Amino acid sequence: MKLSTNFLKDYVDIDVDVKTLAEDMTRVGNEYDEAGKLLDASKLVIGKVIECKMHPDSDHLHVCKVDVGNEVLNIVCGAPNVREGLKVIVALDGAVLPGVTVKAGGIIEKEDKPRVIKRGMVRGEESNGMLCSMLELGLEHKYADEADKTGIHELPEDAPIGEDPIKYMGMDDSVIDFDLTANRGDLLSILGMAYEVGAIYDKKVKDIDLTHGENKENINDSFKLEINTDNCSIFLARKVKNIVIKESPAFIKNRLIASGIRPINNVVDISNYVMLETGQPLHFYDADTLNGMIEVRMADNGEHLKTLDGKERTLSEEDIVISDGKRAIGLAGVMGGLDTEITDKTKNVIIESAIFDGIKIRMTSKEILRSEASSRFEKGLDPNRTYVAMERACKLLEEYAQGEVVGGIAKYDKENLKNREIDITFENINNILGMNIAKKDVLDVFRRLGFDTIINGKKSEYKENEKDLEKIEKILVSVPRRRGDISIKEDLIEEVGRIYGVDNIVGRLPEMPMKEGSYDKVTRGIRNKMVDLGLNETLSYILVNDKEAKYFTKDNTELVSLLDPMTEERNTLRHSILPSLLKIYEYNKARSNKDVSVFEIGKAFYKLGEEYGETNKLAVLMSGDFYLGLNKKQVDFYIIKGIMEEILDYLGYGGRYSLVIKEDKIPDELHPGQSALISLNGDMIGCIGRVHPSLEKDGVYVLEIDLDKLLSKKVGKMKYKEVSKFPTVNKDLAVVVDKDVTSEEIAMVIKKAGGSSLSKIDVFDVYTGKGIEDNKKSIAYSLTFEKMDRTLTDEEINESLGKIIEMLEKKLGAELRK
């Protein structure tokens, strides 16, 4: 909402500069984006061109002699419309204009710094200032006329030489552009602003002038109103005859411009002007195009209407429509119809002042168009103003369009115009604000706001002192309908806080029983462990494109897609974190960050049948070099497998998990020969492996664990396990087996054959090549033997070894490597 301070001053007397006003409004909850002069230019005077010659050294420049009152200045001007006798706006030497450059056709380019006009030479001719277009003074393009767009501004012949042109044009106004909160629909009007400003500075709001004459006819004799929907609570219509369409007076045009609305003609401008003043949107119909009636009803599905902007609209039964009994003539609260609009030929006008259901208007305007009117209906209106706006429009049409107001009002009114009455106690207020505001100060806030207060059944004259109020606990506050945002006592408490101020509240901590707070220690533990292992934590977008959304998953769930995505790249929720990590990998790779070892704990999503769900997951991606202790190593499967084991062991699942290869269940995005599912007590909790080369050529390894599944498996408390007091014995053993035999299979055989004294089996070398047959490999193990109660003898160990070798030969066809 752009607030013209000149307009505001019609209704409240204030004497503060625009910045102060903007700041004071902010302090009571009304933030602003910008505040400043409508036209921010200095050192301007009205001048008259008394001589205009072509510049001797240019085909378009003119050299002018300009009378500015106290002197005659030589000024070079490039505008095509400069001519002898023209009254012009002169920026004198030292004038500061807004930072804009006006290009051909009036196109404005904004600059950071203001523009300073200096005396100088233009191609050898002295120039002591500049003749200006309104665009150069900061007027927006849409308000400028042709002369301003192509040349300089042309002032009327009677403009007084030597005076301030901005003042002369009545454009010495300041504007505050407010960013209002959604509940304060009342501030979308000058009157509403006046009440708010009046409350801040303790000023009374002036009455609005509604006086006008009316003829002896009665509108109800020739005009019928029919309301056939509950979505219109009040509808008023009056008729004004014999209007004269012309240009609006300057003050109306200037105020519309300051408020951001383009002037059209006096009649259209008056409807906008009254909307700005009262907040009540009006619609004017050309009475002679109507069929003697107006009907408000819900539209038929598929009904057509050509709106003011010339567009054909197809309506639905959710839209409120205005009809003249024969056809739709307007989209209620949003936009009028083309057929019945005010034209240059319009003579007689029907004024509509009505309230339509905000939610319905909101839905229609979302589909079709947001307008100044629809945004006011959405936020709610004061039904009293429906009457005020109607009369105000009559008054202005009579005064500025020579209209003749027809007697009577066509009226439909199901609104309750009474104030809302709310009980409140002084204790309520101080308990919530945590302050100790005196009772008379509370009353004073309501007085400033223009609310009546009823104490012991009697309307307060606001003359009570604190002693009079000593025994009073409860009051009744009567809230005018203009403040539609106030309906419960908490709203009144906010008003007291707003106007009285809450800067003096002394902060304290809530008095609550001591207790230990709780948080998710497991997630924190996983994060700490992953960081200790040397991985960087990432935080990625959960939105990916629909092609990647199901990467690294293989199940029967469906995509979770956005109804209205911002981009196709992010139109679907991920089912796995890995596609997000893959994007991060690519981002880093493009910046030559080759070593990427990252993890993320986050959500993945799915749709199963009609149910939507989300899962907490831990994902890891590793590529390039990785620090293993002190050494950098190229990441391979076994490194990421180590990460997996570390985290599962850390969480207490040691000995309960294994890797399983189920070819049909392994995600297609993994390398079939270097990947596996992770099984925990028989349940699949995730996958691990190298990214399929068709997706990523470099060695990129990933791991993902479903944390919800994993953590649902209970683990026991951490307990100390006794260590043997007796020395351990180490024996090395190298066997040659077929290439397909896995290390795990060998270890199982060794473990079974080794018996209880075999406490540890480690692989320390895998070898293929010279000395080993092509389809074979050699694996070397370091075996540790120990007993809890005694030292093992050589005989015992050799016996165990012999048994191990025998079983390896028997079960796996292994040969002892010599």
Add this chain to the structure above:
Amino acid sequence: MEENISKIKEEALNEIKNSEDAKKLNDVRVKYLGKKGELTSILRGMGSLSPEERPIIGSKVNEVRDELEGLIKQREEEFSKLELEKKLKEEKIDITLPSKKVKRGSKHPLNRIIEEVEDLFVSMGYDVVTGPELETDEYCFERLNLPKGHPARDMQDSFYITEEYLLRTQTSAVQARTMMANEEKTPIRVICPGKTYRRDDDATHSHQFSQVEGLVVDKNISLADLKGTLEVFVRKLLGENLELRFRPSYFPFTEPSYEVDVSCFKCGGKGCNLCKQTGWIEVLGSGIVHPNVLKMGGYDPEKYSGFAFGTGLDRLAMFKYGITDIRLLYQNDVRFLNQFDRLDR
């Protein structure tokens, strides 16, 4: 005889003085003081002396021997010192060569902030709670006093999945869940950090961002409790001595509602480019829980009151670490991530 001893002494002293290294010195020691050494032989040959001479010569020899031994020891120490010096010189290394270390990873800056906020509130007895990111319209809006068609819904342009499901636009959604989950309707003290989503993307807005929400419900909770709590929060996170300013605002789920400004932590309130010359920076949204929200959560607004607050963690992380573009938080450049392995003191 005595003359002979003196002569030996002279010679020995000379040789000790002139010996060039530890080995030569040892040769000298053997030559004079060894088993077959010159001085030792005199003692051996004492048998040929008269009984009167023996003690005299004997003590003389011992005297000379002690003197020589002392000198040799002294000389030996000099040599070992020299040798040590030489060795130390040889062992000199280039300490500017790169170090050897075990590399740790790093936590994402947003999660660092979340952990910091969690630790602070847990220490004050709050529980950290979470809720779904794929939320229902009911919990994200309706139970927060934002019925369908409410104009304030425009404040948050949402990503809908269906008419009912959407990505949550605010962690406030967890308010209703927490109240509903508390079946005994006992007092509540929770914070909820988490990811939120809105249709917005530029240098200061990301379609995905993080918030932390706080909710306290008990008897007699007031704006003063809110202010005190936020003072602790803001001062811990952004700096001691910061002042708070409550600016009236509007959120459908609180009444009264306040935007909370913090005195500019860059300029101390004098005015700078960060605070746009105002001296204040808007950091939080907050207020007293709206009675409708309490009612929908099963709490009687006549008996209970509460406060709620929420803040964007991305902005806090940007302030705290001097990050100028929000996108850096989500690009996850490892050169960026690597910087966050430092104790924040």
